Amino acid sequence: MAYLSRLRLTNFRNLTHLDIELSPGVTVYYGPNAQGKTTLLEAVYLLCIARSFRAENERELVSFEAARSGEQALVDGTIQKEGRSLRVIVGYQPTQRSSQNANGLSYNVRKEIRVNRLKHSAGELIGQVNAVLFSAADIELVQGPPSGRRRFLDILLSQADQAYLKRLQRYHRVVQQRNQLLR
Template sequence: MRVCHLHLNSYRNYDHLDLKVTSQLCVIVGANAQGKTNLLEAVYYLATARSFRAHKDDELIKHGVDEAFLGCTVDREVNPSEIRIRLTRNRPKQITVNARPLRRHLDLFGHLNVVTFSPDDLQLVKGGPGERRRFLDMELSQVSGAYRHDIATYQRVLRQRNNLLKEISERRADPELLQAWDLQLLDTGCRIMARRATAVKQLAHFARLVHHEITRGGERLTIRYRPFFGSTDEVGEGEWEDSESLRARFAKEIKRLRQFEMRRGLTLVGPQRDDLEFLINDQDVRSFGSQGQQRTCVLATKLAEIEFMRAQTGMYPVLLLDDVMSELDENRRHYFLGTVSGRVQTFITATGLETFPQEFLSQSQVIRIVRGKLS
């Protein structure tokens, strides 16, 4: 999977960009605040219909105009995709794939798969559980239409159940009404958890191999799925495949926390409270890992994410690296570049070329950006 062509109009600081991508390796060079990250963000937006920085689409439209346009051509080995997105202030975005309008934004997922890596990704280890759930959801949403559907359904059910719990806490609704929402929470939540558990098991396998190579066998990385009801150590090996067993455990938690939920007016059970654990030599990386260990952990996880997505779809995703070369020491930098070279289309931003080996640059398309223009 690779992006062959990128077209932008009135996007961020770009008046107009028409970029033909001629290499698997693209190094985007420029001083700070010239538009390097904006270009990566555009590729990410064309894959997911969302920004990894902005909260509102209006922030993506160039100041002083009312409309922006993004487009790209994706070579998918079998069926190429032409993705077009039009953003208009105070109106819903319009998305087409191969000239066909998409009814739901979720349907864009899978046409262009991406993995991002930036200094902010340290929050995957250092941040709260929400960061890790978002990571899992983005990874799985790109490779599984069923997971995308379940997440959307679950979020709707959760909102409705929370609204009802709030009314019950204020004595404005009958607690018996919860039963219907409990069933929907249970059905969809169990499917989400089973898929997460399976994905984390596969991701952990790839990450362990990568981490072993980076550290030359000096450390052992373990990634564990931590469901809302406790540690995975408490879950039998086959329990994730046994839907009835998982359902019974989930239902038990609903019953146990019923009174607490009605008093607080909030759902306290379900996959919206899941987490991931990262351990090096059985020690929690978040609490006990050094900055270097945390960086290596995230690096291994991101490379594992690439392999996981390839295993699921048969195609490598596009890799977006935002100012990470300066964050890695020489050993990790060479390992990372050597791993992705020739296999994964990679867009890398940098303020200069001095951190890249000459052999890498000789294979790369170097794109220089000055104030939102190719130079």
């Protein structure tokens, strides 16, 4: 069984710097609203899936102060799995700081994923450590449209079977190409 033994966050959402060590077993975090509890869950999930379950755009993951100064946001986790350590780092570097928006700044981010210091794609990361996340919004799995259920199952199956992930990625590319041809 795998467990997260250390989590380090830098400029990730509202958490400027966090470094916590964890033990195997259940960990409970509690506290007032807007203190970063969901951000912790988001960071852990990000280490497994390379995607946020909350953000519509990866820019949201970089704290505003870091984006303004061009600093990188990092999610850095050490996972103990089958007697070995797996260090996963997902970094978001603000780029193309150009025009001003309502918040005073417009930028994109470049994501970089490293596993034990080697660069990986998101597809290569998925399945190395499995995660299942349930949030309040997941009531939509039952009440919402089938697309939400398909997405949830696709994420679960992609973690268990790398071949499924490759076929799914290929399917999405074919659908996108078909739609472009139909325009």
